[in-house]
Amino acid sequence: MEDVSVGRALGAGFGLIRRHPGAIAVWTVVYILLAVLPAYGVMAMMQPLYAQLAQNAASGHAGATSPAMLQSQMQMLQIEPAGWLLGLVCQALLLGAAYRAVLFPQERGFFYLRLGMRELWLGLTFLVLVILLLVAMFIVMLPMMIVAGIAAAATAGGSGSGVGAGVAVLFGFIALFGGLGVLFWMGLRLSLALPMSFAERRFRLFESWDRTRGLGWTLFGTAAVIVGLLLVGEVVIGMIGFLLTGPAAILKWLGSTAAPQEAFARVMPIMIGAGLVLAPLATLYFALFGGAWAQFYRDLTPATEDVFS
Numbered sequence: 001m002e003d004v005s006v007g008r009a010l011g012a013g014f015g016l017i018r019r020h021p022g023a024i025a026v027w028t029v030v031y032i033l034l035a036v037l038p039a040y041g042v043m044a045m046m047q048p049l050y051a052q053l054a055q056n057a058a059s060g061h062a063g064a065t066s067p068a069m070l071q072s073q074m075q076m077l078q079i080e081p082a083g084w085l086l087g088l089v090c091q092a093l094l095l096g097a098a099y100r101a102v103l104f105p106q107e108r109g110f111f112y113l114r115l116g117m118r119e120l121w122l123g124l125t126f127l128v129l130v131i132l133l134l135v136a137m138f139i140v141m142l143p144m145m146i147v148a149g150i151a152a153a154a155t156a157g158g159s160g161s162g163v164g165a166g167v168a169v170l171f172g173f174i175a176l177f178g179g180l181g182v183l184f185w186m187g188l189r190l191s192l193a194l195p196m197s198f199a200e201r202r203f204r205l206f207e208s209w210d211r212t213r214g215l216g217w218t219l220f221g222t223a224a225v226i227v228g229l230l231l232v233g234e235v236v237i238g239m240i241g242f243l244l245t246g247p248a249a250i251l252k253w254l255g256s257t258a259a260p261q262e263a264f265a266r267v268m269p270i271m272i273g274a275g276l277v278l279a280p281l282a283t284l285y286f287a288l289f290g291g292a293w294a295q296f297y298r299d300l301t302p303a304t305e306d307v308f309s
Helices: 006-019 021-045 047-059 067-103 117-155 161-190 193-200 207-211 216-245 247-254 260-300
Strands: none
Touching (some): 006 067, 006 260, 021 260, 067 117, 067 193, 117 161, 117 193, 161 216, 216 260
């Protein structure tokens, strides 16, 4: 077991990118095929529904429905499970590739991309972790929202209605940020379960809680640096694209028609282009987080014949 630090974790993530630029390029293509294009395909299918909703809102019939809208909604319900599954496969495939590149570099294969038992356990652990965190957030936020509702109802219609509204808003913010804070803290403490399940080829979740004891700020610092860097990159790329295209030209082009169907048709190419341009940042997310957390796992786990072999 070695010292655990933000620097070592970040070094593993950036080292992965430096050593395997070809793999990063291939992962980007995989991300586009499994995440970007399917998402825009769904948006294209739902375009008539969006246009109808826009027309209803403009005409004052926001709640109106039509057979076409109902058909689009049914199609959405039918393809939603497939979208969830495809997203889970993409997550397990790319995050698993990053883990493999750090923990099992000898298993290069096709740019470290595989779909095997490691990815199966990784995907299952990720799914359970997301459900657990959502349930935990609901449990934390519900009492605060109830108190906020009681405070607002107790003073509604009276002289203290303004105070009650202020109290309700205050508790609402406390519930929101408190719930997000608890969610983030729990997510950090349980985050090691993902590389743990991948490396050991078995379901691991609460074992991460004990393994990360005392490392909350280290995990937080690593995640904050990565998220900050990716956000800066996204903002810079967005500003460059906006300036190169021409702000006035974009606004004039998008606002030149009042027909919702045509407006969506004009916006779609821009959204697809933005998705393709930003796809490498998504790949860097997998590489940096996967490399960093794989390094955390390596530093916290003694090598055995079943691990790192």
